[in-house]
Amino acid sequence: MATSATFRIWRGDARGGQFEDYATDVSEGMVVLDAVHQIQAHKANDLAVRWNCKAGKCGSCSAEVNGSPRLMCMTRLNQLDLSKPVTVEPMRAFPSIRDLVTDVSWNFQAKKSVKRFKPRPPDAADGTWRVAQVDVERVQEFRKCIECFLCQDVCHVLREHQMFDEFVGPRHLVYAAALEMSPLDTDNRARDLKDTHGVGYCNITKCCTNVCPENIAITDNAIIPLKERVVDQLYDPVAKLLRMLRS
């Protein structure tokens, strides 16, 4: 591996910015976040970047590396062509705060709009439930989500069309799916999914699935089943007729 590489890092804020080149030493096993930290420590103390665990578990260091949305802590330098400058820029779907840090606060608001977990009464007198491992596993896939928001960053509905008021994005559809498919939850979120969360806007291009660092099958296992749920409950003519007769 090369002993030095150039990182072309976006510096700026909401008012604008530009790429700046930084050369730094590289060694075996390094990830992009290591290079950013080295530059921060030796060349640009004020280079803004979020990070916490450095192990792909907290989802803080999301950025776009050579144009593709990644966790910087899990992007090895030996996967990149170091003969050319490596570009590192913030997630572009969200407003800039500074350098590699973006304003992701919308995500925390959007999450609140999803109705919270509402379990059935406990199965046993001691307040506990009995659930099969197989039923737990279906939901555990969704609960692996580390809220890095890379899926939100890459989703056309948010990134290109900026429909933040109409669509909650793949992350929160995964969150809703975890609740809807929970073996214990009793609430129904179909109406919200259609009217408030805009599940219909997803046109299944699977961009979110492709960038998920936890390899959650977002489109196939979460969004499509939710779309089916909405159709089954809100568009099925037989069910609609039955509802009318009942009411």
Next chain:
Amino acid sequence: MPEYQTHEHDVLVIGAGGAGLRAAIEASAAGVSVGLVCKSLLGKAHTVMAEGGIAAALANVDDRDNWKVHFSDTMRGGQYVNNWRMAELHAKEAPDRVRELEAWGAMFDRTKDGRILQRNFGGHRYPRLAHVGDRTGLEMIRTLQDHSIHQGIDVHMECTIVTLLTDGDRIVGAFGYERERGRFKLFRAKAVVLATGGIGRAFKITSNSWEYTGDGHTLAYDAGADLVDMEFVQFHPTGMIWPPSVRGLLVTEAVRGEGGVLRNSEGRRFMFDDIPENYRAQTADNEEEGWRYTQGDKSARRPPELLTRDHVSRCIMREVKAGRGSPHGGVFLDIAWIKARIPNGAEHIKKKLPSMYHQFKQLADLDITQEPMEIGPTTHYIMGGVRVDGDTQMSTVPGLFAAGECAAGINGANRLGGNSLSDIIVFGKRAGEYAAKYATTQERGAIDAGQVDEAARLAVEPFERSTQGEGPYQVQYALQDMMQDLVGIVRNESEMQRALEGLGPLRERANRVGVGGHREYNPGWHAALDLLNLLTVSEAITRSAIERRESRGGHFREDYPVKDANFGTFNLVVRKGHDGRMEVSRAPIPEMPDELKRIIEEME
């Protein structure tokens, strides 16, 4: 006068990991107004890193388990200098706290009959850790986060507190800055709960993130509160050591719980060579029995790999020093070998340890289902912290509470794996409950403008020196190197005295650090301020460690390698003297009630 925004809450919780979130939830449920300060974004706190599980005597897997066994395991692991009241409450209340998590949406792995599954872990007599694969901490923080967002708690994200505000001897608020714009914030509160976690960044090799700079320890100390047990730092035996950029990253103890074994370069299971006397009766004396234990055979005793973390770390160091280490200066941790014992073993490993599989695959190009891992000790946790009342979690300063890693007592000289996730929900709840109670009995105190001005002045000083001053990272690295070398896993008097002498010049350098640029999201500035906290906790650790002239739990002295019964009768307390200097004193451990003594005797 500095400019700042003012926020008013009845209870202010500083720190939003498991302990802080649980405290905030409990306080808000009691009907008081609650502010929650997170150093990072909500849900990113260190709790996400916890892997193995939550220790709670649910007795779902082994019906011989109960709170008494958990209590005695915790006391034995802590070498009997724990706050026994906290150990008792923790063992009694952990099961309810775990069941409550399930009621709030946590999805634990299940037993065959559909109950919460529990796994083996070091120092726990029976399978006791409720878990979700090896990402239990993520499940827990997400559950608490998703529950808390509907509770009406005011969350202040990416905000760091630099000082607590006092009126006489009581707490009346806190002062800090938000990262995004770098603006100051003043929080008025009737009670404050510290839940800021640990101090790992004082050492070079650590599993801890940048946030772990001893903030709560220092805030409490500066406000006049007692710290206790600061000499007890836990070096987790299994951190990654290769490649260099991931050195220190945690490899969960669950690898050993699932049957992983430690070997030296000669292929020997060296843990069998040194089994401490007080664990001999409950430890397997052959490989076959150890394997049967990990597979749930109730008649088998646990393998020596699952002895307490302090002991395993020292055994690894011994092998490395004796020249029997791995190529990069650690030893081998092998889970791949279980394929010989389990049909479809590779799939089994991936299922039980998914994030370990990915971590090694992605960061070290190593397939743990095929090859052994190279591991070595990493600074992981501090048993010491704010001295609190066992029941209420109130510190020695009225209105100041602490919970989780930044509080001390439950763990004594060494923490058992899994006891942290249970600690943070048991005592997070208690801290929130009693802080709310306290707040309802108090009038709002007066804010001293002088304190605010001084804190603001100190906070922006690094900008005045600008880039003429030394960079903050260089001083931080020098401190981390020194603490790693001189106050690490194996300690002695002369090295620690050198560390103490080194701290003075480092503090002078820290006071001259300069930062360029402006206040908006400026990590150099944040590092410069965090550095002062690291220096305070480093001094507390070093002074306490010099004072404890014996070896016990996480504290090992090569000049006093033996445990001394006299030192088992007191804890070391650190407080700020009237002249501003740090003082260390001995606090006798209160007599344990007969009921608890009997439990410990029965479990011997």
